[in-house]
Amino acid sequence: MAGIGFAINKIVRGKKLTSKPRAFAYASIVTVAPLLFGELVLLTIYSLSNLAKVTITDRNLIVAIITYGLLGSLFINGFVSLVISRYLSDKIFSRDLSNILTSYLGSQFFSVFLGGILYGIFLLISRIGFIYGVLAWILFCEFLLSWNVINFLTIINDYLGIVKAFFATILTTLIMSSIFLLIHISVVVSLLAGIIFGYASFLILATNLLCQQFPNKLNYDQMFNFLKYFDKHWKLAVIGLCTQLGLLGHIVVIWFSQIGQQVRGLFYIAPYYDLTVFLASLTMLASTVQFIISIEVDFFKSYRNYYLSFTGKCTLQEIRKAERDMTESLKKGMKQTVWVQLIVTLLSISVGTSILNALPLGFNTTMNGYFRILCVAYAIYGLANIVALSTYYFGNLTGSYWTSISFATVSILATVATLYTNTLFYGFGFLIATMLYFIISWINLEKITSNLMYQILGRQPIVFSEKKGIFYRFAIFLNKKMLVFTKEVNYEE
Amino acid sequence: MRICLILEGCYPYVNGGVSSWMHNYINEMTEHEFVLVTIGANSESRGKFKYELADNVVEVKEIFLNEAIQSSVHSNWKGKFNSSERQSLKALLACQTPDWELLFDIFNKRQVHPADFLESQLFLELLTEIVEENHQNKSFADVFHTTRSMLITVLYLMTQQLPKADIYHSIATGYAGLLATLGSYQHNAPLLLTEHGIYTREREEEILRSDWVLPTMKRDWIQFFYMLSNLIYSRANRVTSLYTKAKYIQEEVGCDIEKCVVISNGIHYERFAAIPLKEEDEWIDIGAVVRIAPIKDIKTMIYVFYELSRKYPNTRLHILGGVDDEDYDRECHQLVRQLGIKNIFFTGQVDVVKYMEKLDFTILTSISEAQPLSVIESMAARRPCVTTDVGCCRELLEGDKGDHLGVAGYCVPPTYRTGLTHAMEKMCSSRDLREKMGEIAQERAKTYYLYELMIQQYRDLYLEVT
Numbered sequence: 001m002a003g004i005g006f007a008i009n010k011i012v013r014g015k016k017l018t019s020k021p022r023a024f025a026y027a028s029i030v031t032v033a034p035l036l037f038g039e040l041v042l043l044t045i046y047s048l049s050n051l052a053k054v055t056i057t058d059r060n061l062i063v064a065i066i067t068y069g070l071l072g073s074l075f076i077n078g079f080v081s082l083v084i085s086r087y088l089s090d091k092i093f094s095r096d097l098s099n100i101l102t103s104y105l106g107s108q109f110f111s112v113f114l115g116g117i118l119y120g121i122f123l124l125i126s127r128i129g130f131i132y133g134v135l136a137w138i139l140f141c142e143f144l145l146s147w148n149v150i151n152f153l154t155i156i157n158d159y160l161g162i163v164k165a166f167f168a169t170i171l172t173t174l175i176m177s178s179i180f181l182l183i184h185i186s187v188v189v190s191l192l193a194g195i196i197f198g199y200a201s202f203l204i205l206a207t208n209l210l211c212q213q214f215p216n217k218l219n220y221d222q223m224f225n226f227l228k229y230f231d232k233h234w235k236l237a238v239i240g241l242c243t244q245l246g247l248l249g250h251i252v253v254i255w256f257s258q259i260g261q262q263v264r265g266l267f268y269i270a271p272y273y274d275l276t277v278f279l280a281s282l283t284m285l286a287s288t289v290q291f292i293i294s295i296e297v298d299f300f301k302s303y304r305n306y307y308l309s310f311t312g313k314c315t316l317q318e319i320r321k322a323e324r325d326m327t328e329s330l331k332k333g334m335k336q337t338v339w340v341q342l343i344v345t346l347l348s349i350s351v352g353t354s355i356l357n358a359l360p361l362g363f364n365t366t367m368n369g370y371f372r373i374l375c376v377a378y379a380i381y382g383l384a385n386i387v388a389l390s391t392y393y394f395g396n397l398t399g400s401y402w403t404s405i406s407f408a409t410v411s412i413l414a415t416v417a418t419l420y421t422n423t424l425f426y427g428f429g430f431l432i433a434t435m436l437y438f439i440i441s442w443i444n445l446e447k448i449t450s451n452l453m454y455q456i457l458g459r460q461p462i463v464f465s466e467k468k469g470i471f472y473r474f475a476i477f478l479n480k481k482m483l484v485f486t487k488e489v490n491y492e493e
Numbered sequence: 494m495r496i497c498l499i500l501e502g503c504y505p506y507v508n509g510g511v512s513s514w515m516h517n518y519i520n521e522m523t524e525h526e527f528v529l530v531t532i533g534a535n536s537e538s539r540g541k542f543k544y545e546l547a548d549n550v551v552e553v554k555e556i557f558l559n560e561a562i563q564s565s566v567h568s569n570w571k572g573k574f575n576s577s578e579r580q581s582l583k584a585l586l587a588c589q590t591p592d593w594e595l596l597f598d599i600f601n602k603r604q605v606h607p608a609d610f611l612e613s614q615l616f617l618e619l620l621t622e623i624v625e626e627n628h629q630n631k632s633f634a635d636v637f638h639t640t641r642s643m644l645i646t647v648l649y650l651m652t653q654q655l656p657k658a659d660i661y662h663s664i665a666t667g668y669a670g671l672l673a674t675l676g677s678y679q680h681n682a683p684l685l686l687t688e689h690g691i692y693t694r695e696r697e698e699e700i701l702r703s704d705w706v707l708p709t710m711k712r713d714w715i716q717f718f719y720m721l722s723n724l725i726y727s728r729a730n731r732v733t734s735l736y737t738k739a740k741y742i743q744e745e746v747g748c749d750i751e752k753c754v755v756i757s758n759g760i761h762y763e764r765f766a767a768i769p770l771k772e773e774d775e776w777i778d779i780g781a782v783v784r785i786a787p788i789k790d791i792k793t794m795i796y797v798f799y800e801l802s803r804k805y806p807n808t809r810l811h812i813l814g815g816v817d818d819e820d821y822d823r824e825c826h827q828l829v830r831q832l833g834i835k836n837i838f839f840t841g842q843v844d845v846v847k848y849m850e851k852l853d854f855t856i857l858t859s860i861s862e863a864q865p866l867s868v869i870e871s872m873a874a875r876r877p878c879v880t881t882d883v884g885c886c887r888e889l890l891e892g893d894k895g896d897h898l899g900v901a902g903y904c905v906p907p908t909y910r911t912g913l914t915h916a917m918e919k920m921c922s923s924r925d926l927r928e929k930m931g932e933i934a935q936e937r938a939k940t941y942y943l944y945e946l947m948i949q950q951y952r953d954l955y956l957e958v959t
Contacts, residue, residue: 310634313632314633315631315632315633453621458613458617459612461612462612
């Protein structure tokens, strides 16, 4: 969410009555909407099957393909997104927005290249079949491109444009799926192709928004500059990947449990668990949005003041006062977020279960149990995540690095351990991991905030040097190739 | 005897008074072996010597300060120090009086990497304590960055291993003094300091004039160099200076007067004494044996000559010396053109003995000097001098206590143009006056400033401290 604070600040700075609600709307749209849309599609498929429009086999196949695409793309995106966010943040901070569009295209190429190969290999050995394989691969790539475009959309504040793009996605999906069904193409292919067209329309519209916002010429020789950040910020890549592994790894483990089912080849699902996970994960979105508004806007002012106190002529006492103001703002923001999350979780567990039981999703007692466990787990994860994100502000990644590794390891291992217990306990592994994630992140934040001056000033290296590792060389190599390639194309023209 | 000479920013990388003195000194001491430890600013100068090293130079260890910030390999230090070590580190940060043995133990024996300490939590803690105690109204960031900049070089030097020698001999305090003290500590050998100028005061003047030091941090930088001077002053077996006034300045800075000795510079008297006086002609020729550098204040010299030549148009100024600072040299030539002066000659490096035949008297307008050899040489050649009152110029021209030979020239406060012009006018006004002063000058040079005498005193000093 590189530029979300940047864009929200623009909205809030308007100081109109509608500023705050608009800011909330913007944060919600940009942060949660793409995932929400993916999950809505899944829920629709589940509902359709329960309304007897789709056979269980077809439903499971569609669900498995979408779930695999979502999870796989989130793992890959986890690896790249924090580093790209960092790159964009630095560009925004230095007010150098001339190569945003160039970087956007470069990062899309890189993500699809990396993810496409890995997922392609998986599909080749998955025995899912050619047509389904091709559709699954395209869908996966589109998911991946969508997560990445979100990173860039956070810079612009044309939230109406983004809303339009999301609605266009839903509309295109519905229209294209209907057309395919009307011309008697199989249900699975029709729905998958519809979704593919839907996400394609989203990508086109989102890219168009970026092109309008940054109508700069493309600099092909700088297209892969963001890759250089992987040398210096490789820990961010590991943090991103491990956080996704911790967050989603337990789902994969449960596929191989008693409640898991083989759909086709290497495609598995655990419908009770998967559906519950998707629903429960929605409950943490409230705190995510609340966090973005309160932390990125209110906290950012005091944070900026504190940082500037080190570059200005502030005395030690003035720096300490700025530090107090900042930590108080951070605590205030967190307190609000905790309350919001608490209320949402309590409502979800109490009222939410009743609503879900009434919906045509096929909820049963086991799913109700999972839902309660997972609601608590996602609430804790949501809070842990905001604590972890807060520590990034102070630049000390080592703590977060180990925390994310611990989270991923415990989430997977504890879930594996629950496989040897009663199926009712599934989800407890993830709950334990989120609790651990929260505790370590909190300790980490306490440690950092108790010693902020050292984190921000004292530990700064005496001499800053650009780390030129393998990614630096790779970036240079690709930039050169792009330059040669584009020149040749121009020549031929 | 194997003598480790520690040299900072001079020999063998640059030409100049101290460098040529050092070169002659080493060549003269053929009975000793010399190990040179040189401190340069930039490693690009490595191996680029301006002098051919003498046969008795058996080893050269070059240390460059820019490498202090390039060294990236950190140590395995875990950040633990006992309370006396903490106290010493705090005193170092505050530029007070640290226990240097403890510091040598930390950074030399235990090889704690400077960056590890300067980027540590302990460093920030100690600095915060100091700021709370002494600098509450200063910008904390300024104190932080200045302290780091000051200490990085000192800590880097402390990590160095010095070659083994029988004596560690530094010709200045500052970084050279620190290294000499470290060598003496490492090899348990005597320590000798033979100062030419007063390094502390030179740095102080430089810092006060500079625009690269933040005004609020100037006092701290000066205090830092005082701390370094006190290190070698407190540990040296003997401390020498070139003139009596310098000895008292050393005492003022913190040196025990009991260990201070004066050894004046010496020249090859006969070479200069044999130069005949210039035949009387229509011109009065004035010489300035100086390198073209801001510290020599050539611009004041040009202004003064401009004033003089308006009253005495038959005067000529010969500036004898190479260019140290190209920009400054250009500015000087531009000034000469602007003022429309015809009779100034920039000769570059010349044979001073030969050129002296053409001169009636000499001038020196430096802002800072110790004991300028050019003045003594001029005196030995029976040429009186007009100098600024820097270093021991007054002592050279008017004599020290117990010297009743008389006045050998005029001494005027630095940058004081009117005073300098008047002094030169007086000098130009009478050949008799110049000859009389010249006789006194020669007599003083012959009595106090002989090369052989100086060398013998240094030889004795080596024997005394071992």
